Amino acid sequence: METLVPILPILILGFIQSILTGISGAPSVIAAMIASRAIGVYRALFLSTLAQFVGPFLLGAAAATVIGAEVVNIQHIPPIALYSGLIATIVWMLLAFMLRIPSSSTHAVLGGLIGATVTASGISAIQPTGLLKVVLSLLLSAPIGFVGGFVMMRVTRWFAIAIHATPRINRRFNEAQWFTSFGLGVALGSINAQAMMGMITLGLVLAGFLPHFTVPLWVIAVCAAGLAIGNLAGGLRLIKSVGSRFFQIRPIHAFSAEIAAALIVASSSLVGSNVSATHVTNFSIVGAGAAERMSMVRWGFVKNVFVTWILTIPMTALMAGVVYFILSELRVK
Secondary structure, three states, X not given: OOOOOOOHHHHHHHHHHHHHHHHHOOOHHHHHHHHOOOOOHHHHHHHHHHHHHHHHHHOOOHHHHHHHHHOEOHHHOOHHHXXXXXXXXXXXXXXXXXXXXXXXXXXXXXXXHHHHHHHHHOHHHEOHHHHHHHHHHHHOHHHHHHHHHHHHHHHHHXXXXXXXXXXXXXXXXXXXXXXXXXXHHHHHHHHHHHHHHHHHHHHHHHOOOOOOOOOOHHHHHHHHHHHHHHHHHHHHHHHHHHHHOOOOOOHHHHHHHHHHHHHHHHHHHHHXXXXXXXXXXXXXXXXXXXXXXXXXXXXXXXXXXXXXXXXXXXXXXXXXXXXXXXXXXXXXX
C-alpha cells in the first residue's frame, strides 16, 4: 500500500460529490412541501439546508462503515481506484443533473467503487457479503418507498374520514409539514452523507492517516457542508421535476409521503442499510398518489426515474473502469 499518497484529491473529489448530492438529491426533501403550497420556496430551501447540515451529525455512521469497509478489501485497493470511482460518480451525477432526472448518489458511489476496484485488483477484491448487503438495500429502496407512501396515505385518509374532517384540514397538513419536512431533511442528510463519509475515510486509511476505519468528526462536517452548499446552489432546478411531474400533489399527499420517507430513511441510517434516499423519497410520493387513484400518477416520468435507478450502478462501474485505465496510463508515462 502506498502510505504517502496525499489525501487532498480524495477530499476535493469527496467534497465535490457531496455538493452534487445536495444539488440533485436534497431538494426531494422540500419538493412535496412546495408543490402542495405549504411553504414558500426560499423558506423551504432554508429549512432543507439546515436539516441537511444537521442530519449527518445525528444518526451515526453505520452505513458509511458498510460502504467504506465491507464492500471492498482495503488491502487490495490502490488509492488511484478511489480517485477513479469518485471521478466516475461525479461525471454521472453531472449528467443526471443536466437531464433533470433524480439519480441516487449512493448507487453512483457504489458503482464507481466496484468498477474501479475490479479493474485495479480483480473480482477477488470485492467482499460478497458486504456487496450483497448494499445491493439489496438499494434494490429495495423504490418498492419500500412506494409501499410506505401508499400505506401512510391510506392511514392518513382513514383518520381524516374517521374524525369527519372538512377541507380545512389541508391547512393542518400544511402546518405539520414544517415538522415532517425537517425530520425528512435530517434523515436524508444523514444517509446522503454516509457514502461520501465512507469513501473519504477509506482514502484516509489507504493513505496511512488513520490506523483503522473510523469516521472522524471533521469528515462528517466536510460532507455535511457539501450537502448544505449543494442544496442552496442547485435546489431550485430539480424541485419542479420531483414535485410536480409525478402528479398534482395536495397537502395530504405531501404529509403522508414525508412521514413514510423519513421513517424509512432514518431507520435505515441507524442500522447501516444503504437505501437510496432519492428513490425512497420519490417513490413515497408516487405511493401516496397511487393510494388515492392509480391513474393520477404520471407513470411515464416514473418509468424514466426507474430506468435511471437500474442503469446507475453498471454505467458508473464501466465509467470508473475507463477512468482507472486512463489514470494508470498517465501515471506510467
